[in-house]
Amino acid sequence: xxxxxxxxxxxxxxxxxxxxxxxxxxxxxxxxxxxxxxxxxxxxxxxxxxxxxxxxxxxxxxxxxxxxxxxxxxxxxxxxxxxxxxxxxxxxxxxxxxxxxxxxxxxxxxxxxxxxxxxxxxxxxxxxxxxxxxxxxxxxxxxxxxxxxxxxxxxxxxxxxxxxxxxxxxxxxxxxxxxxxxxxxxxxxxxxxxxxxxxxxxxxxxxxxxxxxxxxxxxxxxxxxxxxxxxxxxxxxxxxxxxxxxxxxxxxxxxxxxxxxxxxxxxxxxxxxxxxxxxxxxxxxxxxxxxxxxxxxxxxxxxxxxxxxxxxxxxxxxxxxxxxxxxxxxxxxxxxxxxxxxxxxxxxxxxxxxxxxxxxxxxxxxxxxxxxxxxxxxxxxxxxxxxxxxxxxxxxxxxxxxxxxxxxxxxxxxxxxxxxxxxxxxxxxxxxxxxxxxxxxxxxxxxxxxxxxxxxxxxxxxxxxxxxxxxxxxxxxxxxxxxxxxxxxxxxxxxxxxxxxxxxxxx
Amino acid sequence: xxxxxxxxxxxxxxxxxxxxxxxxxxxxxxxxxxxxxxxxxxxxxxxxxxxxxxxxxxxxxxxxxxxxxxxxxxxxxxxxxxxxxxxxxxxxxxxxxxxxxxxxxxxxxxxxxxxxxxxxxxxxxxxxxxxxxxxxxxxxxxxxxxxxxxxxxxxxxxxxxxxxxxxxxxxxxxxxxxxxxxxxxxxxxxxxxxxxxxxxxxxxxxxxxxxxxxxxxxxxxxxxxxxxxxxxxxxxxxxxxxxxxxxxxxxxxxxxxxxxxxxxxxxxxxxxxxxxxxxxxxxxxxxxxxxxxxxxxxxxxxxxxxxxxxxxxxxxxxxxxxxxxxxxxxxxxxxxxxxxxxxxxxxxxxxxxxxxxxxxx
Numbered sequence: 001x002x003x004x005x006x007x008x009x010x011x012x013x014x015x016x017x018x019x020x021x022x023x024x025x026x027x028x029x030x031x032x033x034x035x036x037x038x039x040x041x042x043x044x045x046x047x048x049x050x051x052x053x054x055x056x057x058x059x060x061x062x063x064x065x066x067x068x069x070x071x072x073x074x075x076x077x078x079x080x081x082x083x084x085x086x087x088x089x090x091x092x093x094x095x096x097x098x099x100x101x102x103x104x105x106x107x108x109x110x111x112x113x114x115x116x117x118x119x120x121x122x123x124x125x126x127x128x129x130x131x132x133x134x135x136x137x138x139x140x141x142x143x144x145x146x147x148x149x150x151x152x153x154x155x156x157x158x159x160x161x162x163x164x165x166x167x168x169x170x171x172x173x174x175x176x177x178x179x180x181x182x183x184x185x186x187x188x189x190x191x192x193x194x195x196x197x198x199x200x201x202x203x204x205x206x207x208x209x210x211x212x213x214x215x216x217x218x219x220x221x222x223x224x225x226x227x228x229x230x231x232x233x234x235x236x237x238x239x240x241x242x243x244x245x246x247x248x249x250x251x252x253x254x255x256x257x258x259x260x261x262x263x264x265x266x267x268x269x270x271x272x273x274x275x276x277x278x279x280x281x282x283x284x285x286x287x288x289x290x291x292x293x294x295x296x297x298x299x300x301x302x303x304x305x306x307x308x309x310x311x312x313x314x315x316x317x318x319x320x321x322x323x324x325x326x327x328x329x330x331x332x333x334x335x336x337x338x339x340x341x342x343x344x345x346x347x348x349x350x351x352x353x354x355x356x357x358x359x360x361x362x363x364x365x366x367x368x369x370x371x372x373x374x375x376x377x378x379x380x381x382x383x384x385x386x387x388x389x390x391x392x393x394x395x396x397x398x399x400x401x402x403x404x405x406x407x408x409x410x411x412x413x414x415x416x417x418x419x420x421x422x423x424x425x426x427x428x429x430x431x432x433x434x435x436x437x438x439x440x441x442x443x444x445x446x447x448x449x450x451x452x453x454x455x456x457x458x459x460x461x462x463x464x465x466x467x468x469x470x471x472x473x474x475x476x477x478x479x480x481x482x483x484x485x486x487x488x489x490x491x492x493x494x495x496x497x498x499x500x501x502x503x504x505x506x507x
Numbered sequence: 508x509x510x511x512x513x514x515x516x517x518x519x520x521x522x523x524x525x526x527x528x529x530x531x532x533x534x535x536x537x538x539x540x541x542x543x544x545x546x547x548x549x550x551x552x553x554x555x556x557x558x559x560x561x562x563x564x565x566x567x568x569x570x571x572x573x574x575x576x577x578x579x580x581x582x583x584x585x586x587x588x589x590x591x592x593x594x595x596x597x598x599x600x601x602x603x604x605x606x607x608x609x610x611x612x613x614x615x616x617x618x619x620x621x622x623x624x625x626x627x628x629x630x631x632x633x634x635x636x637x638x639x640x641x642x643x644x645x646x647x648x649x650x651x652x653x654x655x656x657x658x659x660x661x662x663x664x665x666x667x668x669x670x671x672x673x674x675x676x677x678x679x680x681x682x683x684x685x686x687x688x689x690x691x692x693x694x695x696x697x698x699x700x701x702x703x704x705x706x707x708x709x710x711x712x713x714x715x716x717x718x719x720x721x722x723x724x725x726x727x728x729x730x731x732x733x734x735x736x737x738x739x740x741x742x743x744x745x746x747x748x749x750x751x752x753x754x755x756x757x758x759x760x761x762x763x764x765x766x767x768x769x770x771x772x773x774x775x776x777x778x779x780x781x782x783x784x785x786x787x788x789x790x791x792x793x794x795x796x797x798x799x800x801x802x803x804x805x806x807x808x809x810x811x812x813x814x815x816x817x818x819x820x821x822x823x824x825x826x827x828x829x830x831x832x833x834x835x836x837x838x839x840x841x842x843x844x845x846x847x848x849x850x851x852x853x854x855x856x857x858x859x860x861x862x863x864x865x866x867x868x
Contacts, residue, residue, distance in 0.1 A: 367733065
């Protein structure tokens with residue numbers, strides 16, 4: 001291609017135990033908006049970090065304007081005309097817009113000049129922004145404009161945007177798209193990272209799809225249906241789900257129109273989430289990360305109180321009960337973040353057993369902990385779930401991610417839950433251990449428990465779930481029996497194309 | 508190139524080694540400091556660490572002082588350490604100590620000159636409540652409005668000092684004191700006097716309570732679920748919430764407990780070694796106890812030892828001023844150095860020093 005700006009050739013990046021990028025090759029044209037599409041963990045971030053000089057590739061090379069391009073740090077990338085807007089902003093709340101922009105520049109001009117330049121750029125590109133405003137008072141969309149303007153002041157040839165719309169309102173998204181189109185018309189290339197299919201179809205000229213570190217395809221999104229994109233993104237390699245035994249009992253856990261405001265600036269509000277789980281049933285909840293998974297788990301575990309009546313266990317309203325009371329009733333949960341949330345990093349496995357099992361396993365007597373029983377319980381978890389560790393006295397953070405995951409999941413399962421809620425139960429766990437955890441989940445259901453598995457791994461959800469629903473921006477789709485769903489429908493539910501009507505499924 | 512590498516788990520050896528190394532380094536650098544001040548460094552260190560306990564001439568007088576000084580330090584440091592374990596930084600123990608002394612003394616003086624045996628227990632309770640109430644101010648402000656307890660508790664020290672000045676010259680002034688500032692002398696009122704339980708040992712009720720606090724804190728932190736929740740809150744706040752710990756409750760308990768213990772320490776001091784509520788009652792125990800808490804690794808047994816060591820530097824420091832003419836500020840510097848070296852050495856508990864070129868990342 002004659003007007004190729006940046007050419008990636010066979011980029012490979014290997015981290016211990018995982019190939020983050022495997023022989024990725026594609027070209028970004030001049031004045032092109034190029035989408036980089038993929039699920040979480042598909043290798044998008046790793047790839048972009050190599051382009052921006054944060055990581056060096058293990059294999060392969062990059063050509064910028066036909067000349068070898070090997071940035072060893074971001075400032076070299078910026079000098080070569082490559083700028084990046086990160087998903088999480090690096091701004092100082094207490095400083096004003098101009099000061100923040102100056103901080104990111106190698107040689108900032110005098111403040112008065114800079115303020116004038118900011119005004120010019122913001123007018124030219126339709127990004128309304130007052131350079132003298134304090135950043136702390138800006139909305140997420142306005143903060144993003146600060147980052148974008150910071151990049152534009154360097155006249156970049158390639159602008160990388162990492163999931164830029166995840167924090168924006170629909171109106172702000174429109175403004176952003178106008179800006180990007182204008183940049184494109186001036187010949188600036190844009191590498192646009194996203195997993196939102198409709199957005200990409202509306203905006204991008206070309207799309208490269210990554211899956212498990214490998215490039216699946218490069219295509220023209222306008223000529224490809226959202227369905228095809230979703231299929232390429234999640235892969236069509238599902239094992240046909242086997243017919244599940246249909247012996248489910250009465251409803252154990254019912255969630256009725258659960259709405260909760262976002263816990264922080266980057267959290268997701270829950271919007272009228274409703275579902276039921278029956279005894280002996282596994283409900284799988286899919287969706288791309290950051291669409292309310294953590295928030296749903298916190299609401300179910302009792303870490304955050306829910307509005308009265310929204311969470312009902314066997315006819316009993318538990319919405320206002322805290323984690324301890326819910327555990328007493330048999331609602332056990334396992335959060336996604338192992339270190340610091342599911343487990344205390346510097347505490348031993350014995351102590352981390354006490355963390356959730358103290359009351360159910362009878363370790364407490366008048367408030368005093370029986371360390372003998374605690375050790376016994378930890379050893380049971382270690383033995384039963386094959387946790388590789390020198391002993392129960394080892395600190396949680398000394399374990400590998402997969403082993404700690406086995407421990408925290410095993411800790412809940414061994415307590416014999418009535419309702420078990422797990423977020424990403426096999427994240428980072430090797431295949432054999434993952435299979436074991438999944439089998440344990442099925443065993444909980446077989447013993448008459450109700451299980452909610454929140455996961456981004458579709459294969460996993462297909463394997464364990466009886467019914468499936470997808471979270472998107474805090475909303476849960478209606479749940480459907482897994483046996484009646486096919487890959488296309490699931491991909492669309494996850495990719496955020498709810499409004500695209502798919503073939504109706506008979507419930 | 509020298510770089511630090513995070514250990515997979517905290518080193519047990521270094522946890523115990525750092526206080527010892529910190530003391531040795533403080534002696535070394537302190538010796539250099541004293542040499543610059545014109546004193547013989549070996550003699551200065553000996554005067555501070557050896558003479559108070561073993562000098563034939565004056566050890567008989569200085570030895571009891573060890574418990575007198577260590578008592579309040581340990582009592583306050585135990586309370587502080589429990590909060591520090593939960594990541595709650597009460598820096599205002601000095602204020603709670605003063606308020607405990609004022610409240611306890613006032614409660615007793617209200618019944619002057621009764622000789623009831625209930626007077627002293629009443630004063631202890633009032634002292635604990637005074638310190639507790641003073642610590643509740645930062646606690647409630649933190650739980651209700653998210654204020655920073657470090658700033659609030661620290662600033663309340665200065666408020667307490669001004670209240671002390673006011674009551675010493677006004678409300679609690681000795682009516683028979685011919686207009687001199689200061690309250691009645693508790694040493695002359697048997698019902699309220701916190702005297703040596705065994706003569707000439709320095710062993711008063713405050714020391715007894717300090718030992719009880721050490722044992723209580725040890726049991727709380729190692730055996731009781733409340734202690735577990737306190738440690739969990741400090742180690743991993745999110746995991747604590749997941750476990751079901753109510754953070755506000757932990758804040759109230761930790762600040763309340765440390766305030767009550769500091770208040771009790773104040774009461775034992777005002778009725779014993781100090782003898783009266785006076786303008787200069789605040790002696791810095793509340794601040795020094797912070798050093799004691801860290802020097803003792805926030806561990807009750809460690810605090811016991813650290814309190815005794817710190818008391819030794821107090822007494823030895825006074826001796827050094829007296830015998831060698833070293834300035835008082837140099838002794839404070841010496842004590843500060845101890846904390847400085849401790850924190851510096853602490854790095855090695857969690858990190859390992861690597862010398863050499865870093866392999867490509």
